Amino acid sequence: MGDISVSNGSGKISSPLNGYRKSCWYEEEIEENLRWCFALNSILHTGATPYQDIALLDTKPFGKALVIDGKLQSAETDEFIYHECLVHPSLLFHPSSPKAVFIMGGGEGSTAREILRHKTVEKVTMCDIDEEVVEFCRSHLLVNRNAFCDPRLELVINDARAELESRNACFDVIIGDLADPIEGGPCYKLYTKSFYECIVKPRLSQNGIFVTQAGPAGIFSHTEVFSCIYNTLKQIFKYVVPYSAHIPSFADTWGWVMASDSPFSLTAEDLDLRTKQRIKGENRYFDGKTFTSASTLSKAVRQSLSNETHVYTEGAARFIYGYGTANRHEQE
Amino acid sequence: MGDISVSNGSGKISSPLNGYRKSCWYEEEIEENLRWCFALNSILHTGATPYQDIALLDTKPFGKALVIDGKLQSAETDEFIYHECLVHPSLLFHPSSPKAVFIMGGGEGSTAREILRHKTVEKVTMCDIDEEVVEFCRSHLLVNRNAFCDPRLELVINDARAELESRNACFDVIIGDLADPIEGGPCYKLYTKSFYECIVKPRLSQNGIFVTQAGPAGIFSHTEVFSCIYNTLKQIFKYVVPYSAHIPSFADTWGWVMASDSPFSLTAEDLDLRTKQRIKGENRYFDGKTFTSASTLSKAVRQSLSNETHVYTEGAARFIYGYGTANRHEQE
Amino acid sequence: MGDISVSNGSGKISSPLNGYRKSCWYEEEIEENLRWCFALNSILHTGATPYQDIALLDTKPFGKALVIDGKLQSAETDEFIYHECLVHPSLLFHPSSPKAVFIMGGGEGSTAREILRHKTVEKVTMCDIDEEVVEFCRSHLLVNRNAFCDPRLELVINDARAELESRNACFDVIIGDLADPIEGGPCYKLYTKSFYECIVKPRLSQNGIFVTQAGPAGIFSHTEVFSCIYNTLKQIFKYVVPYSAHIPSFADTWGWVMASDSPFSLTAEDLDLRTKQRIKGENRYFDGKTFTSASTLSKAVRQSLSNETHVYTEGAARFIYGYGTANRHEQE
Amino acid sequence: MGDISVSNGSGKISSPLNGYRKSCWYEEEIEENLRWCFALNSILHTGATPYQDIALLDTKPFGKALVIDGKLQSAETDEFIYHECLVHPSLLFHPSSPKAVFIMGGGEGSTAREILRHKTVEKVTMCDIDEEVVEFCRSHLLVNRNAFCDPRLELVINDARAELESRNACFDVIIGDLADPIEGGPCYKLYTKSFYECIVKPRLSQNGIFVTQAGPAGIFSHTEVFSCIYNTLKQIFKYVVPYSAHIPSFADTWGWVMASDSPFSLTAEDLDLRTKQRIKGENRYFDGKTFTSASTLSKAVRQSLSNETHVYTEGAARFIYGYGTANRHEQE
Structure with missing residues (x-):
């Protein structure tokens, strides 16, 4: 009988239709003038650490979503794009098989998960400053449960800079999985x-x-x-490769930059071969051709990058939306 | 240190401010062109009965809110206005002390709760068609827990019309706590x-x-x-009193109509006296002067009511927003 | 043929239905956690004066709406409630026929319009600080066009306090049509x-x-x-009458306070008689019974008012939502 | 003095801050559970043709936006991505210089504008069914004004299928700038x-x-x-090239498919050379490398396309979101 909701029910108003509109929404201001809204199934968890506010939402369009300080960090249905792109190119381009990897940040655990799929990796050091976020993700993000239990994972709660300074050993790959560089922000x-x-x-x-x-x-x-991160890395490393991919839940194309003093010279076929040799399981997003596409930027972006002159130093930053002019000024 | 959220955190973006905007919202279409939105703390429960969809939300502006089929039924912070107005006038105006009360609908339990505060009441028969809503409210709405346990409460799961037809006994007061009359809707x-x-x-x-x-x-x-409910009752009863009160969470003034073949002739002072004599505990909204105000309608509303000619019959209905023209046509 | 929108049209996507959702909205934050949204027909005008930002919107639920600094001031379909309630009680209660009326603020023109309907009024002095808002309203709000042209209207652009101080003559009625008292705000x-x-x-x-x-x-x-405005006026005047009415476009009940050293002692019938004698045309909202209801506050509000101890002085304010904690602190 | 809004103004509430929130928004449901919202400067025009509803909005994030039947068609700031991708690959890959081009749809004028930049083009036939949309765009979209006046443009108001059937001459390039294939929709x-x-x-x-x-x-x-459009074209043409690009205002990556019985065999350098030779002015998005990236699909998309078995026939369609289940059923 479907749409005949017969009720002499408990309320003032009752709809005879089940087609009523979605009523609970997560709303994010991508920019001051731009909003991106997901219908919600539920709010799984909210909390605050000494560093940030955290929420785990169950969204209809993108599954479980981790939100930190009002900004989407990661959504269940498409975080694989971000994390495969962050991890696999550097580990595959590494000429000898990478054994030791250091993650700056990465408390969510997904970056470690992708690294640990590389059979050659013997040790992953994940250094995140916020113990509570790490604990939150460890207990709530089932998909990373194995990663958190992997004996090759060393978890350190510390500031990444202090940790790296305190170390003598070197790493084959160092991965920055940090918040964007905001002047006065945590990661600048x-x-x-x-x-x-x-x-x-x-x-x-x-x-x-x-x-x-x-x-x-x-x-x-x-x-x-x-463009500034790219240009800053160019000052220090001989070879710098910017690449990007569209991430639906972010409502934008996202970028990564890979840098080394050794050249990056593999074809799409080479990458596919190394993927087979080194990585356990099947990638969902990344392969050789995907990287060809991701690292071939469009005309407009290529031009901006080659014209970029700004270099990040402790005294000269670039900003990203989300924090308000007021705030920036206060912190100057 | 307040607004310096230092994190080399687990994400792509992290805000140095805790002033970011509320991000989870409940949104209701009051009318097609009018929305009313509450920031959410959490979604406590969602479910579906054979008759309707139910949700219990924890909202920031109005506390816990019961939503049925996408329409707010009742909010923790101001449901007392609705339920005191629905219950107390009729029970107080009743000349001899009312002993037996019948509730059509009322599954939420709040109507019963207010009735049971009347010391003279010996039996409350609450007849709701949706057993699951009743169970849901019984287990989630703590404020009504005592009412649900009161030995004077008789709970019947049935269609109110069928139930009343099947009964021989009479009631001192009958209370309609039903969805609005929508043609083709459950309660028309x-x-x-x-x-x-x-x-x-x-x-x-x-x-x-x-x-x-x-x-x-x-x-x-x-x-x-x-105005139609008022006019319809006028066809049947000698004395009919319409009254209203603004309910913030409904974003509107709400109405009730009381009817009898005996006159309603108490002053504000009489009502206050009977309130003291008959009702346990303190009312939050209702007293004699409140009723004077509530039952003195504004010029425009008084005129509409006195000009109203429509009478609800099984073949001639009036509509309220929320169900779409399409739906109405389908059901004709 | 209705819903068969045949188009090999100019775009990427075209809907075969005309039932698509309203897509342009005005959104106001009533409180931090509460939003009120109107579907828009159009944005008729936007601008900025030295004092404030102004917009005139054409909304679907409430007609033309005047918005100042992001807050709805007045909506075409229901501004009559606010302005009839602000103007008519004081002018009608005045024992001899009021001749001279002073408006503090009132640049929209609607307050003057209602005053000018009183046949006994010989002079209305409207004193608003923002010349551009007055010009904006004069040219855009057709309903007030006659009022702005009435020879009995004297328009002064000045701070109301300075203007009153500079005057020697007295007024039969003084009307405050000002922004709410916010500490540090313009009208405190x-x-x-x-x-x-x-x-x-x-x-x-x-x-x-x-x-x-x-x-x-x-x-x-x-x-x-x-409650504070009421209590502050009680310190100065012998007779103080608070009253209120629900204004749909404000999503709230609104309040006014009337004060004098002469008693307010008219019945509803008296008010109706004076209305007939003194006011040209028909009121849409106000009459004697409406005032009885409006000036009989509900139990909870009556209790708050009689318990209120706060008095507005230049050093001790109460706040209303809409300006942000940050702002308040900046201004301290 | 900026943020000291001193006003004894015309309203009830006035903010001392100019940092109040954006209050007018355009909202689009990308999918049932996903909304994309732009702050509005103004609503420039709204209207209805016999085929569809049209609106021209001035949005803050994306400039002027053409909306048809509640769906964004084109936004000023990034329509160049869509239209350069639609037009330039096919015209550049054409071995001899293309002279005659046919546009199915395209009433907005931007597709014609890009084609007319090709110096070799002698005639562009643009066939759109909705004369009013064409007139609307001709008068409102200044950026296409020259294209609409170009003597090489032949504008035909007709169904594209009927028009093509009625023609005897052939075209070097035929371009489909139509709404998506929705069963029962206009362009299926x-x-x-x-x-x-x-x-x-x-x-x-x-x-x-x-x-x-x-x-x-x-x-x-x-x-x-x-994937279905790709697979359907593969049934008919020997060479089929799918490609895609992220369009920010669409909140998604968009796709195009190019097909021919002659091979597409140009390098990025070849494309750049032909661009210089054939196209007047500078492209903003498209060049050889951009096409390399755009036509190298990611792993997941490549796999879906190669596994796709569905072929569009008059009796078997695939759907896209935006029209409601109800509607689809009605039209079956």
């Missing part, structure tokens, strides 16, 4: 020329590769931080 | 002239009073169903 | 005890009446400023 | 195997190329229609 100092030069590069082993997430990389949004 | 037949004449009135004892919720009663919205 | 000083005592009262003629809009007066919201 | 029949085989292909000259917009092509959304 982990994107500067001096950090790359004095902290990161000395901790890379021979042929070592550094890769970092690099913020939005869309046709308009790439000028926010992507 | 419980607002018609013939229902009042043939089913309700015969089940009222000497000096008995009938009262029903009567939909929105705002300066514009009272023409949807309030 | 026009709601203080000393302002009422030293500026307003000396400019009232024998039996003169002062009335002011008094902010939201809902069951919860009346504690924001309504 | 212009995406079927039989239409391509019997209507389009016979009207292509030697080495002729057909290209069509092909709906969303994101990692999830490409299965809606993109």
Whole structure:
């Protein structure tokens, strides 16, 4: 009988239709003038750590979504794009098989999960400053449960800069899975020329590769931080490869930059071969051709990147939306 | 240190401010062109019965909110207005002390709760068609827990019309706590002239009073169903008193109509005296002056009511928003 | 053929249905956690004066709407409620026929319009600080066109306090049509005890009446400023009458307070008689019974008002939502 | 003095801050559970043709936006991506210089504008069924004004299928700038195997190329229609090239499919050379490398396309979101 909801029910109003509209929504301001809204199934968890507010939402369009300080970090249905792109290129391009990998941030666990799929990897050091976020993700994100239990994973709760400074050993790959560089923001100092030069590069082993997430990389949004991160890394490393991919839940194309003093010279076929040899299981997003496409930027973005002159230093930052002019000024 | 959220955190973006915007919202279409949105703390429960969809939300502005089929039924912070207005006038105006009360609908339990505060009441028969809603409310709405356990409460799961027809005994007060009369909707037949004449009135004892919720009663919205319910009851009862009150969470003024063949002739002071004598505990909204105000309608509404000619019959309905023209046509 | 929209049209996507959803909306944050949204027909005008931002919107539910600094001021379909309630009680209660009326603020013109309907009124002095808002309303609000042209209207662009101080003549009625008293806000000083005592009262003629809009007066919201304005006026005037009415477009019940050293002692019938004698044309909202209802507050509001101890002085304010904690602190 | 809004103004509430929130929004349901919202400057125009509803909005994030039947068609700031991708590949890959081009749909004028930049083009036939949309765009979209006046443009108001059938001459390139193929929708029949085989292909000259917009092509959304359009064209043409690009205002990656019986065999460098030779002015998005990236699909999309078995015929359709289940059923 379907749409005959017969009720002399408990309320003032009752609809005879089940086609009523979705009524619970998650809403994010991508920019001041732009909103992106997901219908909600439920709010699984909310909490606050000393560093940030956290929420785990069950959204209709993108599954479970991790939200930190009001910004979507990761959504169940498409986080594989971000994490495969962040991890696999650097590990595959590494000429000898990478054994030791360092993650700056990464508390969600997905970056570690993808690294641990590489059979050659013997040790993953994940260094996140927020213990509660790590605990939250460990207990709520089932997909990363195995990663968190993997004996090859060393979890350190510390500031990534301090941790790297305190270490003597080198890493084959260092991965930046950090918040974007906002002046006055938590991670700004982990994107500067001096950090790359004095902290990161000395901790890379021979042929070592550094890769970092690099913020939005869309046709308009790439000028926010992507082009500057690229240009800053170019000051320090001989070979720098920017690449990008559209992530639906972010409502934008996202960017990463990979850098090394050894050249990146593999064909799509080489990448596919190494993928087969080195990675357990099947990638969902990344393969050789995908990387060809991702690392061939469109005309407008290529031009911006080659014209970029800004270099991140401790005294000169670029901003990304989300924090308000007021705030920036307060923190200056 | 407040607004310096230092994190080399687990995500792509992290805000240095805790002033980011509320991100989870409940949204209701009051009318096609009008929305009313509450920030959410959490979604406590969602479910579906054979008759309707139910949700219990924890909202920031109005506390816990019961939503049925996408329409707010009742919010923790102000449901007392609706339920005190629905219950107390009829029970207080009843000349001898009312002993037996029948509730059509009322599964939420709040109507029973208010009735059971009347010391003279010996039996409350609550007749709701949707057992699962009743169970849901019994287990989730703590404020009504005592009411559900009160030995004077008789809970019947049945169609209110069928139940009243099957009974021989009479009631001092019959209360309609039903969804609005939508043609083709679940409760339409419980607002018609013939229902009042043939089913309700015969089940009222000497000096008995009938009262029903009567939909929105705002300066514009009272023409949807309030004026018709009033006019329909006028065909059957000698004395009919419409009254209204603004309910913040409904974003409107709400209406009730009380009817009897005995006159309603108490002053505000009389009502206050009877309140003291008959009702346990303190009312939050209702007293004599409140009723004076509530039952003195504004010029525009008084005129509409006195000009109303429509009478609800099984073949001639009036509509309220929320169900779509398409739906109405399908059901014709 | 209705819903067969045959188009090999100009776009990527075209809907075969005309039932698609409303897509342009005006959204107001009533409180931080509460939004009120109107579907839009069009944005008729936007602009900025030295004092404030203005917009005139054509909304589907409430017609043309004047929005100042992101807050709805007045909507075509129901501004008559606000303006009839602000103007008619004071002018009708005035024992001899009021001739001279002073409006503090009122640039929209609707307050003047209602005053000018009183046949006994010889002069209306409207004193608004923002010339551009007055010009904007004069040219866009057709309903007030006659009022703006009435030879009895004297329009002064000035701060109301300075203007009243500079005057020697007295007024039969002084009307406050100002923004709410926000500490640090534009109008705060026009709601203080000393302002009422030293500026307003000396400019009232024998039996003169002062009335002011008094902010939201809902069951919860009346504690924001309504109860304090009431209590502050009680310090200065012998007779003080608070009253309220639900205004749909404001999503709340609104309040006004009327004060005098002469008693307010008319029945509903008296008010109706004077309305007939003194006012040209028909009121849409106000009459004697409406005022009985409006000035009989509900139990909860009556109790708050009689318990209120706060008095507005230049050093002690109460706040209303809409300006942000940050802002308040900046202004301290 | 900026943020000191001193006003004894015309309203009830006035904010001392100019940082109040954006209040007018355009809202689109990308999918049932996904909304995309742009702050509005103004609503420039709304209207209805016999075929569809039209609106021209001035949005803050994307400039002027053309909305048809509640769906964004084109936004000022990024329509160049869509239109350069639709037009330039086919015209550049054409071995001899294309002279005659036919546009199915395209009433907005932007497709014609891009074609007319090709110096070799002698005649563009634009065939749109909705004369009013064409007139609307001609008068409102200044950026296309020159294109509408170009003597090489022949504008025909007709159904594209009927028009092509009635013609004897052939075209070097035929471009489909139509709404997506929705069963029962306006354009469904212009995406079927039989239409391509019997209507389009016979009207292509030697080495002729057909290209069509092909709906969303994101990692999830490409299965809606993109993969089927690709597979349907593969049944009819020897060489078929699918490609895609992220369009920010669409909140998705978009797809196009190009098809011919002659091979597409140009390098990125060849394309750049031909661009210089044939196209007046500078492209903003398209160049050789951009096409390399756009036509190298990611792993997941490539696999879906190669596994696709569905072929559009008049009796078997695939759907895209936006029209409601109810509607689909009605039209079956």
